[in-house]
Amino acid sequence: MISSMPKWIGDLFAGSLRPNVKILKTSYISSQIKRIRFQGNISKMNLQIGYANVIRVSETEYRNYTVASHDTIAGTLDIVFHIHGNGVGSRYIDALKTGDELFISDPRGKKLYDAGSKQQIIFGDETSLGTACSLLPILKQNQQQFHFYFELAEENKHTPQLLGLENCTVFPKNDVFTNEKNIDDLRTSHWRAANFILTGNVKSMQTLRRVLKSSTTGKILSQGYWLEGKKGL
Ligand SMILES: Cc1cc2nc3c(=O)[nH]c(=O)nc-3n(C[C@H](O)[C@H](O)[C@H](O)COP(=O)(O)OP(=O)(O)OC[C@H]3O[C@@H](n4cnc5c(N)ncnc54)[C@H](O)[C@@H]3O)c2cc1C
Incomplete structure (x- = not known):
């Protein structure tokens, strides 16, 4: 996915990259997790679970973020951001306030939900909270068994609950998901035929995938x- 573009190309497409949404409200779920409600014409957006929208975070930089929930009639969409403080995107999002206008692309990417299995197990970190929020209603609507596993920093450990997520287990960061033995200890009989949805930190996902490949007949x-x-x- 594209993350930067020379300024002259951005200028060339200036018309199509001009602000198309306005911020209705912002709230901090924790010191590092910010939820923003945008309003704009979202009627033609193809919002699928797992798709991401690109946000223009500087003259040359673009970053991917996931719609957590939306209301087509009101023309609003919510995104949950991890304000990690290490990058231009994080700093840009931290500074956004009610009334600001910006460019958000149409969503696209990889579908992350397959209704085929009765059991769905979801792993992620702070960046995955929005994806989890978008999954919850469909999991409930389809009457599936599900469980969310998050690796979160201490200051964010209550955010799944504050965002209304259910059936969650939270682990400290850099502890469980990067250690194959610890993941193995987590396994239950539910895992055998479950589908797994992995998002977030690439290093954790690689470890998880190695363990899961030998323990599930479901999709990863x-x-x-x-x-x-x-x-x-
Ligand atoms: C399909 C997709 C969907 C995504 N959805 C969301 C979402 O809904 N919410 C969300 O918050 N993020 C989401 N992300 C992740 C987000 O795009 C990245 O975290 C992005 O790198 C942030 O840009 P940045 O400019 O802040 O940092 P960058 O300039 O990209 O990176 C600068 C430094 O920060 C580090 N860094 C990047 N992200 C993190 C992090 N989360 N924690 C700690 N260090 C980090 C990098 O490793 C690098 O060293 C998504 C990414 C993808 C690909």
């Missing part, structure tokens, strides 16, 4: 959201 659907030391996945 994954999308890396960020990689240590890499700008804009």
